[in-house]
Amino acid sequence: MSQLFDDHVVVQRILDHIDHHTTDVNDATWREPVEHYISQQRFDAEVGLVLRRYPTPFCPSAALPEAGSFVARDAALTPILAVRGTDGKVRAFRNACRHRGTMLAEGSGCEKAFVCRYHGWTYGLDGALRHVPDEYGFPGLDKRARGLAPVDAVERNGIVFVTQDAAGGAVADFDDIPELFSPRHRLLGCNQTEVVTNWKIIAEGFLEGYHIRSTHRDTFFPIQFDNLNVVETFGRNSRIAFPYRRINKLREVAAEQRSADGMLTYVYHLFPNVMVATFPYSMLMVVLEPLAVDRTRIVTYAFTDRTSQQAVDEHAPMQRSQDFLLAGTVEDRDVGCAVQRGLASGANQFFEFGRFEGLIGHFHRCLDAFLDAGAGQRSA
Ligand code: FES
Ligand SMILES: [Fe+2]
DSSP, X not given: OOOOOOHHHHHHHHHHHHHHTOOOOOSSOEEEETHHHHOXXXXXXXXXXXXXXXXXXXXXXXXXXXXXXXXXXXXXTEEEEEEEOTTSOEEEEESSOTTTOOOOOOEEEEOSSEEOTTTOOEEOXXXXXEEOTTGGGSTTOOGGGGSOOEEEEEEETTEEEEESXXXXXXXXXXXXXXXXXXXXXXXXXXXXXXXXXXXXXXXXXXXXXXXXXXXXXXXXXXXXXXXXXXXXXXXXXXXXXXXXXXXXXXXXXXXXXXXXXXXXXXXXXXXXXXXXXXXXXXXXXXXXXXXXXXXXXXXXXXXXXXXXXXXXXXXXXXXHHHHHHHHHHXXXXXXXXXXXXXXXXXXXXXXXXXXXXXXXXXXXXXXXXXXXXXXXXXXX
């Protein structure tokens, strides 16, 4: 069960902050060594000891709607293929043929089987090697032992989690994860872009509201408060509420009847590298996929809770909302790239995150703990 506050509690805290010109704060600031953003060794440890070792959100369940639906992409520098079987179960595999290693699938789609384009070895949706052309050329081939190499996949609360290195012994604690997707949510699409930035710099931009006035002066700031947030942690994850100015209208609504819908954006950080953000017409699931110490692929799945007909009827305001969101997103990416370029200056030994940037401290604290635990297991 999630430990998160009900909406009306969050709304009351926001109204109190508005009245008192305050925001949620931590007891202390957090200092993160700059070395942690530029060290290849640190990056390798984050990939090997955290991103591969712990259950990591891979894609939304909605991206795998029927038997044969698949999503293929690199996760923690490893080509992974997730596919829904005819039994409805989602399985994940290392995305490579067991003959000479050709990647089997790219992007997303729906298949009855995966046929290698090189020599035609064919795999079922359950990963079993079904057919080898001219099999007589491989005397003694044990097809049962040459199925696709599996990795752990678990589907919970509308998200497919993948654990590449289950031998690492990491314990999955899915109970903390709230139900983020309702049955009304429809997947609208997915896009990918690459940025020249360390993945944690992009993550940090989602976790504080201190930059709203300065970075988003003409986009978010006119409709949102600057540095006024309610923050919560649940396990290694977190949630931050970014209120819109119109939330003041809720003062006229009885406290327990106040809904946060259309009054704020929630950003859920699913440790380590996934954000789920709510907006008036849409919801985004953003995967920050580290490609190199200074390069990140941002994979964004967009959802709406509007029916197809509502989407037609409300096309104009939905489009305005999406354009607006895109403009704000570009500002965040630009500033993330500027931080990355600033790293080379050598000006800073550490970054200091203020008391109202507490979720960033939580993120780094958890990352440090997982790295320490992973290193301990490796040396044991
Ligand atoms: S590499 Fe796939 S069939 Fe040869
Ligand atoms: Fe931002």
